[in-house]
Amino acid sequence: MKIENKTWPIFLAVVFISLLTLGCNNQQPQKVVLTMSAASSLTNVLEDIKEIYTEENQDIDLVFNFGSSGVLQQQIEQGAPIDLYLSAAADQMDKLEQKGLIDEQSRITLLSNEIVLIGAKDSYIEDFTDLTNSKVSKLAIAVPESVPAGKYARESLMNLGIWESVQNKIIYAKDVRQVLAYVERGEVEAGIVYQTDANVSDKVKIIMSADPTSYSPILYPLAIIKGTTNQKAAEDVIAFLAGEEAKKIFKQHGFLDVGK
Incomplete structure (x- = not known):
């Protein structure tokens, strides 16, 4: 989607x-x-x-x-x-x-840089495995084919063994800042962005940092x-x-x- x-x-x-x-x-x-x-x-x-x-x-x-x-x-x-x-x-x-x-x-x-999982300030999501829960319907990442942040996010989800479970929930954004905006506006339950992007927003929280061994060096x-x-x-x-x-x-x- x-x-x-x-x-x-x-x-x-x-x-x-x-x-x-x-x-x-x-x-x-x-x-x-x-x-x-x-x-x-x-x-x-x-x-x-x-x-x-x-x-x-x-x-x-x-x-x-x-x-x-x-x-x-x-x-x-x-x-x-x-x-x-x-x-x-x-x-x-x-x-x-x-x-x-x-x-x-x-x-x-x-x-x-590093990538992190973000959600709303009151998000019930606690870690990456929670993304497979049926309560989570939308996860935003940037387009992997043209945006490095999206490529890193996909790599991490695949290496964590949950890509197949969350693939149909993914909302693709044109860049990492659009991912952040989706989460800020509540259009998705979670997103994967760079640590530095999460730092600039007071409307989201960092749920968890991705394991740096699960994606290519940024x-x-x-x-x-x-x-x-x-x-x-x-x-x-x-x-x-x-x-x-x-x-x-x-x-x-x-x-x-x-x-x-």
């Missing part, structure tokens, strides 16, 4: 990003406009980091294009004018690298898109995001250092 699982055609997104970039150039011709496509799970933390970065680098206009990692990958493949790509999984970045669309030397693994690779006209500025942004100042903000939002 799907709810609101509609996205703009990829070519319209490419046109939108192009117009956004052009508009920024017209308004701030003296600035370098740098566009980063980033997984939706990074929305809050990157907006916070941007405030600090732009204070220190007033000649850079950092523009974000948030969405599911798979959709962002497709936009880049279709020629969207993107300078940097920060994915929530290696798969999407690997595909761009195989097609020669990223600067391989610039690629780094920036962050890691890693966030970052790279410069090949052909950017803002190579130096893009390199500077990567250096800033990998630096101690940004790491503190990532940690405050619940992201983990790679390897931890």
Whole structure:
């Protein structure tokens, strides 16, 4: 079953990003406009980091294009004018690298994360096995084929041995933030999201963390898109995001250092 699982055609997104970039150039011709496509799970933390970065680098206009990692990958493949790509999984970045669309030397693994089961504040669900109970009719996860969070959720449910029991209850969302919204609005009894997404909402509670051995490591690779006209500025942004100042903000939002 799907709810609101509609996205703009990829070519319209490419046109939108192009117009956004052009508009920024017209308004701030003296600035370098740098566009980063980033997984939706990074929305809050990157907006916070941007405030600090732009204070220190007033000649850079950092523009974000948030969405599911798979959709962002497709936009880049279709020629969207993107300078940097920060994915929530290696798969999407690997595909761009195989097609020669990223600067391989610039690629780094920036962050890691975890997935958790969430529900309403008064949820009666206590753990993952409760999802098989007939009282639970709807479980939200992101679309596994295009959203890393959905892929990790499916892996965990399969390795826990309950995928077959809950498959018919699943509501697929276009990205992890939509999963969170479904739970917040009470449209589903539970959802599986990143730890960091659960942290931003005061309308849900974390029922249980998924066993980290039940899903692939959640890693966030970052790279410069090949052909950017803002190579130096893009390199500077990567250096800033990998630096101690940004790491503190990532940690405050619940992201983990790679390897931890």
